[in-house]
Amino acid sequence: MAERRHADVLVIGAGATGAIASLVLGEAGLDVVCLEQGGWVQPDDHPHYSPDWEWQRQQRWNANINARHGDGDYPVETNSSNVLMWNAIGGSTNVYGAIWPRYRPSDFKKGVEHGLAPDWPITYEDVAPYYERADRLVGVSGLEGNPAMPPHGPYPTPQLPLRRSSRRLIEAFDRLGWHWWPLPAGVISEDYDGRPACNGCNNCSAGCARGSMSKFSLSVWPKALAAGVELRPYAQVERIEKGRDGLATGAVYVDRMTGQRHEQTADVVVLAGNGVGSPWLLLASDNLANGSDQVGRNLLHHTLTSVDIWVDEQVDTHMGYVGSLLGMEFAETDTSRGFVNGFNFNCATGGHAGWQSLGILSQRAAPWGADHHRWFRERFDRGIGVFAIGDDLPSPTNRITLSDTARDDLGRPAPALFYEPGENDRRMMRFQLERLEEIARACNAVDYQLNDYCDEKGVYRTPAWHLLGTCRMGADPEHSVVNGVNQSWDVPNLYIVDGSTFATGGVVNPTPTVCALALRAAENLRDQFRERRKATKASVA
Amino acid sequence: MRTFELVDAMLPGDGQFPPASHVGVHGHLRGRLRQLGGDALVERLDEAMRDLDVAGIEREHPDLFARIRAVVFITYYEMPEVQEVIRALGFRYNATPLPRGYPMGRFAEADRPTHGRGHYVATGDVRRVDLSGLDFLGGKNG
Numbered sequence: 001m002a003e004r005r006h007a008d009v010l011v012i013g014a015g016a017t018g019a020i021a022s023l024v025l026g027e028a029g030l031d032v033v034c035l036e037q038g039g040w041v042q043p044d045d046h047p048h049y050s051p052d053w054e055w056q057r058q059q060r061w062n063a064n065i066n067a068r069h070g071d072g073d074y075p076v077e078t079n080s081s082n083v084l085m086w087n088a089i090g091g092s093t094n095v096y097g098a099i100w101p102r103y104r105p106s107d108f109k110k111g112v113e114h115g116l117a118p119d120w121p122i123t124y125e126d127v128a129p130y131y132e133r134a135d136r137l138v139g140v141s142g143l144e145g146n147p148a149m150p151p152h153g154p155y156p157t158p159q160l161p162l163r164r165s166s167r168r169l170i171e172a173f174d175r176l177g178w179h180w181w182p183l184p185a186g187v188i189s190e191d192y193d194g195r196p197a198c199n200g201c202n203n204c205s206a207g208c209a210r211g212s213m214s215k216f217s218l219s220v221w222p223k224a225l226a227a228g229v230e231l232r233p234y235a236q237v238e239r240i241e242k243g244r245d246g247l248a249t250g251a252v253y254v255d256r257m258t259g260q261r262h263e264q265t266a267d268v269v270v271l272a273g274n275g276v277g278s279p280w281l282l283l284a285s286d287n288l289a290n291g292s293d294q295v296g297r298n299l300l301h302h303t304l305t306s307v308d309i310w311v312d313e314q315v316d317t318h319m320g321y322v323g324s325l326l327g328m329e330f331a332e333t334d335t336s337r338g339f340v341n342g343f344n345f346n347c348a349t350g351g352h353a354g355w356q357s358l359g360i361l362s363q364r365a366a367p368w369g370a371d372h373h374r375w376f377r378e379r380f381d382r383g384i385g386v387f388a389i390g391d392d393l394p395s396p397t398n399r400i401t402l403s404d405t406a407r408d409d410l411g412r413p414a415p416a417l418f419y420e421p422g423e424n425d426r427r428m429m430r431f432q433l434e435r436l437e438e439i440a441r442a443c444n445a446v447d448y449q450l451n452d453y454c455d456e457k458g459v460y461r462t463p464a465w466h467l468l469g470t471c472r473m474g475a476d477p478e479h480s481v482v483n484g485v486n487q488s489w490d491v492p493n494l495y496i497v498d499g500s501t502f503a504t505g506g507v508v509n510p511t512p513t514v515c516a517l518a519l520r521a522a523e524n525l526r527d528q529f530r531e532r533r534k535a536t537k538a539s540v541a
Numbered sequence: 542m543r544t545f546e547l548v549d550a551m552l553p554g555d556g557q558f559p560p561a562s563h564v565g566v567h568g569h570l571r572g573r574l575r576q577l578g579g580d581a582l583v584e585r586l587d588e589a590m591r592d593l594d595v596a597g598i599e600r601e602h603p604d605l606f607a608r609i610r611a612v613v614f615i616t617y618y619e620m621p622e623v624q625e626v627i628r629a630l631g632f633r634y635n636a637t638p639l640p641r642g643y644p645m646g647r648f649a650e651a652d653r654p655t656h657g658r659g660h661y662v663a664t665g666d667v668r669r670v671d672l673s674g675l676d677f678l679g680g681k682n683g
């Protein structure tokens with residue numbers, strides 16, 4: 001096994017959070033090596049310039065890791081969820097939707113609020129300054145002044161324009177007397193930081209070939225590389241190594257181009273593999289950092305339901321950035337609804353002719369036969385999509401474990417994912433569906449189709465684009481994997497900086513918070529680096 | 542049934558829209574199904590086409606049918622002749638999403654919401670909620 005030079009910091013994973021951590025630590029003058037199991041995704045690799053762009057989205061641009069077999073991928077055994085992620089430089093930002101809302105103060109205090117989920121060891125106020133700084137780094141658009149959120153400064157670029165679908169929804173929300181606000185997006189509305197403004201191509205579900213939607217290989221990584229970070233693609237980490245003193249010493253990885261094993265040693269290891277990859281690697285490293293038995297547990301995806309609404313006028317379905325509005329009328333707990341926690345509406349409308357004919361969110365396809373062409377004339381460009389996304393309660397049995405049967409390319413047990421919504425989550429989803437129906441009616445829909453994401457046997461098969469909770473942070477080592485600055489309780493020179501550290505899921509898409517917390521953790525590590533190098537378990541407690 | 546008959550039964554054309562086989566959809570069917578599910582899926586197609594019409598495939602093999610439909614619909618709307626019809630119907634429709642895109646202008650200040658609705662609970666104001674009506678929780682999530 002070949003050994004490489006000793007580094008100050010080893011970062012595992014070059015996705016959203018690995019990019020941010022590498023940048024912060026690299027700019028501080030530390031010697032940073034980042035290992036990523038996938039390669040670069042070049043702008044031309046995206047299907048946006050190809051006549052078969054909609055087909056590629058079904059196939060090699062499918063976000064479902066089990067439906068595509070890309071260079072950096074591994075199999076995930078799953079009882080239910082469609083596991084969505086992308087394994088390459090930039091990670092899942094190669095395919096994400098960049099809907100960019102922040103968490104709210106009560107999201108961090110569910111322990112106080114009802115005790116069915118823990119409090120975070122930090123508050124909204126601890127995270128707030130990092131939201132603004134992460135937004136500037138990532139490149140975000142939005143409109144400040146939302147009364148459903150604590151006040152904050154302006155976004156780096158102005159709000160994206162409203163489309164006709166947004167106006168139709170605004171009328172509906174106003175009719176219902178419900179909150180709505182233009183959607184913040186990790187998409188730039190003006191040229192920013194060397195990248196061009198969004199030109200509304202609407203193929204956002206296959207990522208962004210221009211980098212207008214912040215794809216971290218085009219937004220954050222160039223800065224990290226300029227700061228001297230060494231990024232090694234096709235380097236799949238097999239295990240994190242631990243010394244006799246209980247500290248991490250580095251990692252063994254396989255160069256996927258040559259098949260050779262290497263060891264990369266470092267003073268500090270930063271794990272950024274996402275809510276599946278990180279717990280998988282810890283479990284595969286002899287159950288590392290798992291004195292709490294919480295590694296892999298408490299997997300959160302969010303509750304999810306949706307509606308496709310068809311109206312009697314053209315609404316720019318296939319034009320413009322996919323996201324349009326947020327609705328936070330039901331974001332706080334109100335137990336008179338029959339459940340705890342809240343949810344948010346994401347108005348997301350998109351898809352070209354093929355996708356529209358297959359039913360974008362509801363998967364209710366157009367008829368085949370003679371009626372198809374009539375359907376197209378009446379329905380094309382008249383569809384509007386709305387998701388309801390809510391705060392699912394953590395459950396220790398929703399978890400990542402090592403599979404007994406499935407193996408990855410290296411012959412290791414693959415991760416096995418088990419997820420099943422609890423009764424509170426199911427009640428919330430029933431309530432969401434009723435509200436989505438109200439929205440459809442208030443839009444004067446000519447037709448609508450709800451989606452509860454359950455198959456014919458009633459199994460909830462969510463598109464799991466949010467992978468959270470599996471290395472949760474907390475206030476004590478018995479019930480959590482990392483502390484409030486993302487440092488492992490058990491292995492003090494190991495930091496976990498991805499979304500797996502979330503204690504609860506909040507009512508919105510997580511990536512602004514994922515990025516803000518990664519920035520916070522990396523800056524903390526940077527500031528404490530010399531002390532942390534010598535840290536001992538005793539100093540954490 | 543042969544593949545051109547299958548795709549034309551699904552998308553027969555109507556005077557303005559061409560039948561699917563006229564734009565070559567049938568030529569992609571086997572190849573694309575193979576990409577989705579390997580040779581086994583193509584064999585299932587061939588077997589189904591031997592015995593059943595489209596309605597029969599939809600009824601007897603719904604999972605296979607869903608994949609056939611995905612291939613047929615997506616392939617059809619990829620074809621330049623079909624996109625020409627979409628444009629002739631008055632829609633803006635690009636042959637590929639980029640480079641042109643669909644520029645939508647800038648956000649209009651007049652669109653800034655004035656409804657004043659929306660609230661949040663501040664950190665210091667988060668209080669215990671009354672769970673007495675939620676017996677199903679029994680101290681945990683179901």
Ligand SMILES: Cc1cc2nc3c(=O)[nH]c(=O)nc-3n(C[C@H](O)[C@H](O)[C@H](O)COP(=O)(O)OP(=O)(O)OC[C@H]3O[C@@H](n4cnc5c(N)ncnc54)[C@H](O)[C@@H]3O)c2cc1C
Nearest residue numbers: 013015017037087091092097098099237273277498509511
């Ligand atoms: C289809 C889709 C749509 C989404 N839409 C939104 C949205 O609209 N809004 C939003 O907020 N969020 C969205 N998300 C979620 C968002 O992409 C993630 O929250 C974000 O990318 C998480 O960052 P991360 O660094 O934790 O993980 P990732 O970005 O997934 O990166 C993890 C990286 O680590 C690498 N890695 C893992 N294990 C190893 C190993 N052993 N060795 C080497 N490398 C390793 C992986 O290859 C990967 O590149 C979406 C996600 C998907 C898939």
